[in-house]
Amino acid sequence: MSRTQGSQDLGKAIIRIVLGVLILLHGIAKLMAGPGFVIQTVTQAGLPSFVAYGVYIGEVVAPILLIIGLWTRPAALIVAINMIVALALVHAGQLNMINKNGGWELELQGMFLASAIAVALLGAGRLSVGGVDGKWN
Known part of the structure; x- marks a missing residue:
């Protein structure tokens, strides 16, 4: 292990855990409020209403995967896609x-x-459930 590997793994853990926790809190708020706003937003954009439930994958499931460090790269891509959709539909x-x-x-x-x-x-780094050898970490 190189002299900087430990700090790099810690840095990777910090960024993925903080991102995961903050997005998860946002997702929990959406769970508590219900899907009404998101359904309205996606249908006004001409998308089918079932697309609204993708927000729960992007703001609940993916952040949990980030926090524990499992399938980290796909989970992060899902969060990024979720943010792009939010920017396009809500914040443009x-x-x-x-x-x-x-x-x-x-x-x-x-x-x-x-x-x-x-x-x-x-990726997730060594301080994760999937570790550095995980195919998607």
């Missing part, structure tokens, strides 16, 4: 907006998307 009007504090209106969504892409590229 805010893409060029600055908030009252002078920051980008979509800072959180942008960070979720970038983090998910980073985790998909980096």
